[in-house]
Amino acid sequence: MFEFPKSHMLSIYKLPQRKLRRCRMKPPWMMPREIVVKSEDATDPNYGWDPYHRPLEEHIKHGMINLDKPPGPSSHEVTAWVKKILGVRRIGHGGTLGPANGGAIPRSPGSSR
Amino acid sequence: MILHGDSSEDEVRRLFEEFTGPIFQKPPLRASVKRAVRVREIYACELLEMADRKVLFRIACQSGTYIRKFCSDLGQVLGFGAHMAELRRIRSGPFVEDKNLYTLHDLLRAKREYERCGDESPLREVVRPLEEALEYMPKVYIRDSAVDAICHGANLAIPGITKLDKHIERGDTVAIMTLKGEAVALGEALMTTEEIMELEKGIAVKTDRVVMRRGLYPPWKGK
Numbered sequence: 001m002f003e004f005p006k007s008h009m010l011s012i013y014k015l016p017q018r019k020l021r022r023c024r025m026k027p028p029w030m031m032p033r034e035i036v037v038k039s040e041d042a043t044d045p046n047y048g049w050d051p052y053h054r055p056l057e058e059h060i061k062h063g064m065i066n067l068d069k070p071p072g073p074s075s076h077e078v079t080a081w082v083k084k085i086l087g088v089r090r091i092g093h094g095g096t097l098g099p100a101n102g103g104a105i106p107r108s109p110g111s112s113r
Numbered sequence: 114m115i116l117h118g119d120s121s122e123d124e125v126r127r128l129f130e131e132f133t134g135p136i137f138q139k140p141p142l143r144a145s146v147k148r149a150v151r152v153r154e155i156y157a158c159e160l161l162e163m164a165d166r167k168v169l170f171r172i173a174c175q176s177g178t179y180i181r182k183f184c185s186d187l188g189q190v191l192g193f194g195a196h197m198a199e200l201r202r203i204r205s206g207p208f209v210e211d212k213n214l215y216t217l218h219d220l221l222r223a224k225r226e227y228e229r230c231g232d233e234s235p236l237r238e239v240v241r242p243l244e245e246a247l248e249y250m251p252k253v254y255i256r257d258s259a260v261d262a263i264c265h266g267a268n269l270a271i272p273g274i275t276k277l278d279k280h281i282e283r284g285d286t287v288a289i290m291t292l293k294g295e296a297v298a299l300g301e302a303l304m305t306t307e308e309i310m311e312l313e314k315g316i317a318v319k320t321d322r323v324v325m326r327r328g329l330y331p332p333w334k335g336k
Contacts, residue, residue, distance in 0.1 A: 028206060029249045034279040038310055041256045041275045043292035047330045048260075050293050051242035056233050062295075062324070063240035066208045068216045071199075078217065085221050086240075 060086060114184045116166040118193030125168060128187055129158040141182050153178040167198070176205075207248040215239045243324065244296050250288040251278035253318060255297065260330035263289055263297050269318040271309060281306045287318055291330075298323045 049055070054062065069078050075093050083091045116125075132155055139150045156173040163169070172180065181197045188195025203210045223235035255263065259273030269289055281287060281302050289297045300318040309317050 031249070032280060033249070033251070035252070035254075035276050036279050036306065036310065037276045038274050041292065044257050047257060048291055048293055048295055051244045051295055054242070056227075056236070059237060059242065060240055061326075062243050064243045064246050065215065065220065065240055066213045067220070068214050070216070081217060082220065085217070085224055 060088065114168040114170065114187070114195055115198045116168060116191065116193065116195045117188060118191065119166065120191055122160065122163050124191070125163065126160050128190060129160055129170065131190075132183070132187065133158050136183075136186075138179060138182055138186070141179055144179070146177070151177075155183075168195075171203070173204075207246060213238075213241055213245075244290075244294060247288045247290075247296055250299075251281050251285055251302075252288045252290050253277045253281075253302075254290050254292055257291065257330055258333045260291055260297055260325070261327070261332045263320055264323055264325050264327045264329070266320055266323060268316045268320050269300065271312055271315050271317050274309060274317060277306060277309060279306055281309070286321075289318060289320070296324045298325070 049058065051062075065082065067078065067082070069075065073081075079091055079093050083089075135152050135154050137150050138153050140146050140148050142148075154175040155178070156175070158172045159170060161169045161171055172183070174180075174183075180200055184195050184197040208214075220239050223239045227233050227236045253269065253274055254276040255269060255273045256275055259269065262273075263269060275292065278287070281304075283302060283305055285302045286299060287302050288299055291297055298320050299322045300320045302318055304312070304315070304317045
């Protein structure tokens with residue numbers, strides 16, 4: 001059987017050091033977040049809702065589900081099932097997992113516009 | 114991951130270390146993207162358990178990294194090949210396995226509960242407000258008077274901004290939020306935070322995707 005020379009193969013997968021410096025080494029959720037104020041203003045309670053106090057219908061339209069996808073069905077199939085359960089017209093999913101893979105996928109019952 | 118030959122735990126551990134950082138990767142034969150070698154970042158890679166040729170490991174990587182390919186690449190370096198046996202995504206940005214993760218059964222039960230008893234709390238527990246998905250995004254908070262214009266697709270100008278993230282760079286994707294904390298739209302920043310703080314007028318964010326529906330906030334009638 002043909003064998004790859006080990007040291008040579010490594011050079012294919014590893015980037016040279018000078019390119020490494022340009023890369024951001026932190027995952028997005030470890031980036032620092034801080035808010036600065038430009039000018040203060042108040043919000044009118046007559047319009048819109050706090051995200052946690054929306055009426056249920058609005059809540060589902062502006063909602064998302066962190067769904068534990070079983071291994072087997074594809075992300076697309078699971079989306080159709082969620083659509084059926086909730087009875088919403090539009091729904092999307094962020095990030096696709098192959099049919100064999102389980103795990104967390106976000107799903108958002110989108111706006112029915 | 115299943116190795117196609119015998120290797121020691123130390124050897125595998127050393128390879129994981131070698132593969133951490135930016136790596137070259139060519140998407141597999143059956144891929145939904147163009148098959149060109151591209152660079153993906155492996156943030157961390159950790160060996161959890163190893164039994165004979167079976168390897169259990171945990172990996173944190175940039176979006177768009179093919180783990181199936183990562184395994185076979187690792188096998189190539191080992192000399193005898195390897196393949197992925199099973200994969201479970203334990204985190205995707207703000208979505209983690211141990212916080213608000215529900216199965217389809219939970220969803221169905223919550224819906225039934227609501228239909229039978231009119232209790233909406235289980236359904237509210239499973240379906241989360243979409244703002245939670247934007248937790249790690251840089252945010253720009255805007256005045257009530259600017260909301261309706263953004264909902265109709267207008268770009269965000271500086272006078273509409275009240276608060277914003279400290280570290281916005283030009284070209285970043287930012288979330289436009291109301292002062293109540295509702296998401297209005299996603300957009301591309303055309304200015305850095307410093308510029309927005311200094312200037313008095315100009316377009317700060319180009320609106321790409323509107324999330325809020327129109328007509329929720331009143332249109333701006335002028336001063």
